[in-house]
Amino acid sequence: MTDQAQIADEAARSAARAFQERGLTADEQTIQLLFTEARTHYGWQDRDVAEDTLRALYDIAKMGPTSMNQQPMRVLFIRSTEAKDRLEPALLPGNRPKMRAAPVTAIIAHDLSFWEELPRIFPPNPDAADIFRNNATAAQVNAFRNGTLQGAYFMLAARAVGLDVGAMSGFVNAKVDEEFFHGTSVKSNFLVNLGYADTSKIFRRLPRLAFEDVCQTL
Amino acid sequence: MTDQAQIADEAARSAARAFQERGLTADEQTIQLLFTEARTHYGWQDRDVAEDTLRALYDIAKMGPTSMNQQPMRVLFIRSTEAKDRLEPALLPGNRPKMRAAPVTAIIAHDLSFWEELPRIFPPNPDAADIFRNNATAAQVNAFRNGTLQGAYFMLAARAVGLDVGAMSGFVNAKVDEEFFHGTSVKSNFLVNLGYADTSKIFRRLPRLAFEDVCQTL
Numbered sequence A, B: 001m002t003d004q005a006q007i008a009d010e011a012a013r014s015a016a017r018a019f020q021e022r023g024l025t026a027d028e029q030t031i032q033l034l035f036t037e038a039r040t041h042y043g044w045q046d047r048d049v050a051e052d053t054l055r056a057l058y059d060i061a062k063m064g065p066t067s068m069n070q071q072p073m074r075v076l077f078i079r080s081t082e083a084k085d086r087l088e089p090a091l092l093p094g095n096r097p098k099m100r101a102a103p104v105t106a107i108i109a110h111d112l113s114f115w116e117e118l119p120r121i122f123p124p125n126p127d128a129a130d131i132f133r134n135n136a137t138a139a140q141v142n143a144f145r146n147g148t149l150q151g152a153y154f155m156l157a158a159r160a161v162g163l164d165v166g167a168m169s170g171f172v173n174a175k176v177d178e179e180f181f182h183g184t185s186v187k188s189n190f191l192v193n194l195g196y197a198d199t200s201k202i203f204r205r206l207p208r209l210a211f212e213d214v215c216q217t218l
Helices: A003-021 A028-036 A051-061 A080-089 A093-101 A114-121 A135-158 A171-178 B003-021 B028-036 B049-062 B080-092 B093-102 B114-121 B136-160 B173-180
Strands: A072-077 A104-111 A164-168 A186-195 A215-216 B073-078 B104-111 B166-167 B186-195 B214-218
Touching: A003 A186, A028 A135, A028 B028, A051 A135, A051 B028, A051 B214, A072 A080, A072 A135, A080 A093, A080 A104, A080 A171, A093 A164, A104 A135, A104 B186, A114 A135, A114 B003, A114 B214, A135 B028, A135 B093, A135 B136, A186 B114, A186 B136, A215 B049, B003 B093, B003 B186, B028 B136, B049 B136, B073 B136, B073 B214, B080 B093, B080 B104, B093 B166, B093 B186, B104 B136, B136 B186, B173 B186
Parallel strands: A072 B214, A215 B073
Antiparallel strands: A072 A104, A104 A186, A164 A186, B073 B104, B104 B186, B166 B186
16 A cells, blocks of 8 residues: 555544544434425425536535445436426326426436446455446346435435425336437436425325334344 | 315425425534545444434434335344354355444345335325235335335434444345345345444545536436
8 A cells, every 4th residue: 555545544534533523413403304304295386406506415415325336326407398308208197297397307327337437436446347347137236226325315415405305216217218328328216306395285294114113133 | 085184284284384494404514424524434333332322213214205105124233143143154254344343233124025014104095005916026126226215314314313334235135135034025135334433444535426427417
């Protein structure tokens, strides 16, 4: 290891130690904003989303962890009427007006060839790409798992910057792939409507499973 | 719709409107705690994680959105030496000491029969279970996608309550399933070491893909 690399590692450890010593837990209002008071939205105000807000969103979301720093997520922001016209036929009819009313619909996708970037983004193992090069199943499972983790980071980061979100998986993935990602290794995962919600369109909260239903300790 | 349901819907709308009127964005320290200063950890202090902390974690994570409120995630907290002995052979050798040193390793899993709960947890469509009952592929894709979203919520919620996390997918899922979920419809997804980090074990941060590499607007 070079001196420079050692210095960078030691700086990272010092920063982590200093942050840990602050003993933080999350601010209660932010927990509400990201999780406990946040709602999935179906209706949207006629108010645009600034490009800078999308960049701020991504700059938070990109820091969430992925296996071997894979970062397979790719995002297509559908904003224009032309792009919405292309997306609409792939959606279940009930989801079309939600997409139409939202200022932006993000197609959360993942690149099955994400591993081509690994030499650059995962320097600890210069041969990491070989794990996936001739193993399409491993590439697919990793792209789907880690791209979905990033999709979750994306939604929470959107809320963090003050946007409302409404995710949708009621659409035909193959149609979206054919229309937007034809001839590429990118596959659609799910959609996220983004904007400022019309709160009059929501319903009461749906029940959540209890700790005892979901968690067990051994 | 009953009067009671209408009242519940209106109360939910009022609450969402009141929360929206506060115009919040996330507290900067909390963004750091959850995303930008947080690190994936490999080493752990000899300090236990309270059961109440895991419950607080779950109570935040459970509020994250899933398609049709599916909530397919199931979590097995591995704490005892006996349970760690059972988990260890499934892990890649490099991941074994990380798991051994952590006070808790969560097996993030999902139930392929999650849809059996839908009549109870997704009352808006009493027939939603029929979508998955005879469609194993749809059940698998939905369990994996939504269980993974919940796994991301789980990791961020862990950070929110002051825990450090270190996720691992370097293990043989089939071995974990055979050892812990044999004869059930539950399948392992990935592992999350939980505890209070030994910050001396980390390295410098890995590079993230730029907005321009990942995002496009149409």
